[in-house]
Amino acid sequence: MDTAKDGIIAYSKQISLFFVLMLIPPLVACGIIYLDGPEIRLKALNNLQAISELKANQIRDWLAERRFNLEIIADDRDFVMHAEKMVVDGNEIDREIISERMNTLSNSRYYDGVLLVDNAGKVLMNSGRHSGSDGHHIAQWIKTALEGGQIVRSDLYPSVSGHIHITHVLPLASSKSQPPRVFLVLHTPVEHTLFDLIRQWPMPTLSAQSVLVRNDSDRTLLLNNISNHKTAFNLYFPHEKTKIPDDITILEDNVWTPSKEVMDDHNQSVLFASHSIADTTWHVVSRIDREEIMAPMDDLVRWISLLTFAAMGAMTLIGWLLWRQIQHNHHLKLNLLSRELRQEGEHKFRRLYETMLDAYVMTDMSGQLIDYNPAFQEILGYSDEELRAPAGIDLAEKKWPIIEDEVFTQQILPHGKSQVCEKEWIRKDGTRIPVEIRTFLLRDNNDQPEAMWSIVRNITERKRIEANLKLAKEQAEHANRAKTAFLTTMSHEIRTPMNGVLGMADLLLHTALSNQQRHYAEAIQRSGRILLRIINDILDFSKMQAGRLSLELLRFDLDEVIVDLNDMFMAQARRKKVDFHCALTDSVPIHLLGDFHRLKQILFNLIGNAIKFTENGSVDVVVEVMEEREIDTLLRFRVTDTGMGISPEFQQQLFQDFSQEDTSISRRFGGTGLGLAISRRLATMMDGELQVESTPGQGSSFWFTARFGKQRAGDRKAISMQPTRRKSISNSDFRGRRILLVEDNHLNQEVAAAMFEMFGFQVTVANNGQDAISIYRATPTPFDAIFLDCEMPVLNGFETTKQLRQWELEHTNRHTPIIALTAHVLQECRKECLEAGMDDFLQKPLNLTDLEPVLRCWIDPNDQSDQIAKTTASDALATHESQDRSPLPTPDRDHPRKDVNTDAAHSSPILDLSTLSCIQNLAQKGNPMLPHRMMDHFMTQTQKLLSDLELAIERQDSQGVSFAAHSLKSSSLSMGAVSLARLGHAMEENHSRFDIVANHFSQCHTTFAEASEALNRFLILPQESEYREGSG
Template sequence: MRSAVAATAMNHQQARVSPPLRWLIMGAVGLVVAVGAYVWRYSGSPSAQTLGDLSELFAAVVAAVSCAGAAYKASEERRAWTMLALAATVWALGMAAYAWYGITRDHVYPFPSVADLGFIGYAVPAAVALFMFPQRRQNLSFWLRTGLDALVIALAILFVSWSTVLGPLYRAGGAVLTQITGLAYPIADVLILSLVLTLGMRRPAGQRMPWLLLGGGLVVLSVTDSIFVFLLSAGQTGLTGTPLVLGWMAAWFMVALAPWVPRSPAAAEVRRDVALAIELVPYVPVFFAALVSASVVLSDDRFLFTTGLILLFAVAWRQVMIVYENVTLTRDLEAKVAVRTAELAGLGAIVQASADAIVGRSADGVIRSWNPGAERLYGWSAEEIVGRHEEVLVPADRREEESAVLERVRWGEQVPRYDTERVRKDGSRVPVALTVSPIFHEDAVQAISAIGQDISERTAKDAALAAARNEALESSRLKSEFLATMSHEIRTPMNGVIGLTSLLLQTPLDETQRQYAEGVQGAGEALLAVINDILDFSKLEAGKVELELADFDLRGLVEEVASLFSLTAHGKRLELVAYCRPEVPALLVGDGGRIRQILLNLASNAVKFTATGEVAITVRSTPEDAGGVTIRFEVADTGIGISAAARTRLFESFSQADASTTRRYGGTGLGLAISRRLTEAMGGEIGVDSEVGVGSTFWFQATFPVAAQTQVAGQHLTPDLLEDVPVLVVDDNATNRLILQSQLTAWGMRPDVVEHPRSVVARMRDAVAAGHPYAIAVLDMCMPETDGLELARLISIDQTLNDTSLVMMTSTMQVDVAELKQAGVREWLTKPVRSSEFYDRLMRLMAPKAASAASAASLTGELAPRTVAAASLGRVLVVEDNALNQLVAEGVVSKLGYEVDIVANGAEALQAISTIYYSAVLMDCHMPVMDGFTATEEIRRGETNGDRVPIIAMTAAAMAEDRERCLAVGMDDYVSKPVNVTAIQDALTRWIRTQPAAAPMLTMGEQAQPNGDGSVIDMERQAVLRELGPDDGWGLLPAVVRAFSQDCPIILEAMRRAVETGDSPALGQSAHQLKGAASNIGAVSVAALCQQMEDASSTGAPLDSELLAQLEIELDRATRFLRDVLSAA
């Protein structure tokens, strides 16, 4: 009801002139008075003429702008105000030309001139505009009367104009063009005056004020023009510097105000005196024509005589039509009264027989009629209630509401049916459904009808239904609360079954026993998944789920979800992409785990139900006023699609789009229901857009606070390296191209995207020839016609393209590294590509180029070559490919007071050492592209001046042959992983300070061993990580845990494939990589098992799947333990 009150208040305000409009009117009047005073005092002077010309131009421009604004806001009158804006613009152009003549020719105005085209031509769009204003539907008689009125007015005005202006001009003769121009002015004025008076008579009462200003302005303009022509023909000059300018100004200001004056919200009844005045309007020009005829001799002017004769005939015809209309109206009125009386009698019988309560009220609420249905419903008889105010029926607590409804109806609004209450005669209340309608008489609300229906029975049924629903909901809540409480008791034995089955599979079993045990394990895991879904849903129904509020990395979360499905998608030959738009904040505050759960549900369904094509996970954001941001997640696929009927029940519990879906794909049908509940718990919404046979887009969105931004540890390279770098993207998938283009553009690069590889080499040659070669080319591995590897070979063998670095995107982790290197590929990434990893690879490629092209300042600021900053103990280069190990090594070395640079392989180390002086190098031995052994040999080969940089091996290998190999290639010392602060400090202090010529015996760091007490994680190692990095009590531990959790699934999957394919070298490499990460984080049992697998692979022993299963169990224990640690952080 508040909206109704507001609407009513707004309607009342429309009837008053708003303060801004009042100020505009006062300003216009003030300007006219000021200009009038000046031209009155200095009439005809050059300054007065200049002021007059510019004032007229200003007034016309104001009118054009005002009418254009009205056209923009209006609906029915848009075309009319547009044409009036055009008319004012045409006149203003003519005035501009006229003012130019005055300024440039010392106020000697040619006649005729270009200016006259504007002064006369405006009449055409103005006349069209007058016809375009909406008119009410009328009968033929009305339009005949209107045409006759127009004829009378036009003839009378033409008679007067010919007698005063047109006739003398015509008889004066002169140049043809001058005579035609002079005659055109009064003819245009006659046209405008006739239309204004004729059409103004027929305007509705509520629109007469705007029409009065508009028509009055055009009338003043026409009269002023006629006077101007008359005086000009009489030989007067300088007329725009006389008070005549006030006519033009006032005319256009009136036109400018016309669209904005308030209009009546409802048409009022026309008073009798006003109606009489309107009918007499055509006789006003006839009266002036009669006065003028007394001063002329009609027989001397044939045109004037003919015009006067036709005018008299038209006036007489008009009088005859008026008499005819009156007689017809009287006769028709008698017939209508009889018919109306019969209709009212019929309606009265219907009203009296109606079971509903029908009440008629006056506009101010006084009851005027009361049918028997109202007597039965309210208990009042007609004699008791008629004449009383309706408030007697309205409960006191509902009177404000009813008053608002009554006010809306008074203004002619049709109020929808609504439920309320009424008071009976005995004081009891009765629920009723009311339909309240206005009763109009000649466009004005004269009375109000109210039809009331007793809804007591329906209200009772609704109350009973609501009670039954509440009871059912309470029963469901109690059931869900019971299941949520029993969550632990149900899950514990299931975990026991699965765990014991896993242990059973590690014991010696024959083939049949193993088949049975694996069947039990698979069935148990499937049953646990179903139980988890049911229990999660029960918790949501019972309101037991509490959302956490913690900072989380949205990009990392989305990319992690995509990586979990990468192998499944690749197995189905699907393109899987994940992309957060650049504007999405890096850190948000919310329950990242629950968001991950929703995304997993949606992505799992997308991959499951898509046979061919692609699955795309995209995230975009919209800033909110309160400092938060609305995040929209979309998971789009090219799968089977969902029909409109199925979408209505898609998010319901235990429901899938089709019963056959459950049989074919499995599942409980709870995933989307859980997602909907979680989304609603976050205050968001979830939905789906789908087309059968085309695909589906599931989306959900919610608003999150933005977390305080923190700098990522180890990020030394500045984004300026990528600024304005040209890069070529070659990918046949449109979604991938769009995502890569958006990412690269957000990083300041200049990407060109190409769909077909056949034109790539030619395009790259053209770029080189134009002097803008591509610095980087990003190639997709799997493309039709020419695959990425073949394209890379073609690019590499072209000597002109040697400066372009190649990056390969592949959908599989099983890549032939040697083949990629041979093809000239510098970097390769596995889809779905993590944006952070992609960014790091690009920075890695550009850093050496920036260093060699400009100086080492891109990496080290203003550090001069072969020097060390005085503020630190020295600069140390860490060569390590594992992100977790990079993080730990950087924290340790920085803590010891050294400056640190990080590179990811031996090739990058060579490039860094060639431009920057390093006090020492910490070198990992096993890395892609170029390992530590080869890099050391290359470094030693390039040291010709005896300036030897200390190189300290840093690897997870602890075997004697590794130690001997380090010495053999020229390394100076050896530190084992996990990185020990004391060992690193001793090694750096020893080599940076003493720089001995001969290498001492290598010192072995402490190798991580399983704890004797059976603990999962070495807590001493945890304490070391807490001491490194930020001084917040946690140090590097949270970042290291997150990096470990992200890397382990990928490494473990590579180990599984190596065992399945019998690839011992690949298994040894993956075991070595996982051992280093586990040792750094203190997962001693995992590290020990990785050491066993690495040893077995190096000796060529058969690959042990049981050992791998044991490793998975230990890794799961370590990961869960670390996750608990991270949640505490």
């Protein structure tokens, strides 16, 4: 055995030495190729580059020659004049001259079609075989020629006949100053002219040739025919191809390479060179097979290699036979080892398969069991004998559906597997068990479906956990709803008695008191406000935790906020002998958009703390700009004090909920420890942050940033027209004015009534909403305003408001201000008040400071406009209706000089000057906002009435039409909009004739827009102009 082995080794060495010797000749041949090959290749590439450049220059000269010929035609003034005259008068002599010249051109070898067209693209004459445009847009070429005033050459394109053409558009104009009116369109065939230049090769060759290509989007397009094939405009290939097709080349990285060696589609090495053609998108590509270049050296290598490999073949055969025997023995050993490893792996897999918690089951295509693991038995509850019985278990049954027909056809069969799906199986004992199944398709050697392998997981525990989580989520949501309801109820229940405490204290302080009594009353008021502030902090904190706190977008002036804070804290600072200063830097914008209530809350907290913890020092408030953009600005508010300071350890927990440095602080100064935590969260909601810098014994500096929008110019005007400071209301300012107070709590009735009577009001009290409606309807003299509680027995404030508004709409056409008295502070309650039809709201407990601006806003002491406007509207309406329901006035009859028409094209007036004069007089006598309020009310009510009219017409509701049209007429007369009132009158008169009503209604929107524009021009704009002049 060892001898045989030694013999094999010796023989192998001899063969190896022979192979080494036989490799010497081909290596020598390869060396020759390696040394001389690059030089031959470089020379061939340079030749190709020169040929490409030659072809490119020939094509450029050919195009220049065509252009030169056309310029000669354009310079022929007689021909151009004949063409222009023919376009103008169609003279037959001119036509014959033109036709003769066109026939001469079309019969030349350079043109096979000539067209004469006008500047609109209309063909006037044609000559030659190719007389159409083959789908190309002659009009576009003419447009380009008109814009440039020069000859336009099209790109190469295939004609309908299959031939390749270039079209030239020659503008013919006898004068350079005038645009051409006629164009000569010449179709040039290129297959036997231009393409012949490309096909010609300067030397004999077997494989070399040139082609013309251009870029076409992300592909390269072949422009000429090659190798007697119709390849022009038929052969595309993408730029990113790594191989090239026969007879063509490509771009590399979308850039034309001057020369290169590449492989074609048949894996043949070719050399190519390209050259661009000036003033075109074309490239000339020249190529030649590397085989043709290297043919002489390839022959030498071929003969040497042939002899070498013939000898090597014989020796290789002998060596192979010997090596085969050696390998055979080796493979026998490997097969034996592989079988042992495979058996061991199968045994390990089987053990893993049987111990898996997930069930694995294999079925045939009909659903019959083939194999499964013990986990599958455990899920179903059957024994191994029952599962393997001849009858077996069909998993396609409804009890154990491994797959369904829809899943099999849509998922398993096309994709080889299914999505994870959940099913409910029935165990042997009848109990139901949820499972999760995913199935895979197994195919045989012929790729035909053979079996299915499924993974089944018992998800009973997961379902139990999910059910518990769902229950916990529902319980949490229920608890959150209960918390919100609790906050709402407590807000109302706590603030209602606080209204009595603070209201009575406020009233008491306005009476004659001794010093001791005033001290007691002020203590009651101060303690009540502290308690109210604590309640507010707790409610804000709870709303923040519930995620229900939101910011409002309001217009405000920052300087007014600073002035209010200065007024609020100046007295407190003086009592503690603390210098208090507020300052705005020059660059800070004043007119802002944002929630200034929350801004005041943060500043109130920081300034209050600073004064509270400062003795005989100073507190400074500075506002500066951190970032400014076109629509918003980021401001920084810094509150600096010289107080006791804060230790570094406590600064880490300063903004935590209910945190104070020690219990002595709470006992000495009071507070909940929530103010800074709430302030930081509010600053974050304003797209900012709140930080502190402090040194114990030297003072602290709290600063926060907040982002606010900038008001537009119109917003600033509207705000600037309102006085920022008003004098206090005296008890005679509202003498004779009437208030309806709707409140179920007798203490609150007493407090509110006393406050109103201090201002001179006559107060009528109703205990609930139903009583208020009855009093309102029965009172002949209208109330100036209604203040009502939202939460009342019998009929609450929201339903009361809706019924009052409906009564006004149906009977009085008057809008009485309704102000809600609510103890709720949640934003949802405020929104509900406005949606119910209320105009404003006051938060309980009431105080004179908050009540005064609301009274000023809705009831002007000097304004009798409500009565006068109502009288004006009633008188005007009575005038028109007393004339036996005659038509409304026109310019040439009742009021020839008192009607305003803002558009001379209209034949009827738009506005009544007498009504406008009345409104302007009222505005000048102390109620400048009256036109604005009347205009806003008119716009809102008219839009609603037009919607009601449209709905009534659609439903064929004659009573609805009559009511809405009457209301439209009345409200329009109140504003002096006689044109719109005339349409309302006509629709009311013909309310049962829907064709006439529809005709009048079609004019309403246009008339309403005209009336609105005219009212704005005569009422609003002059008032704003006067205000600007007065303030300037």
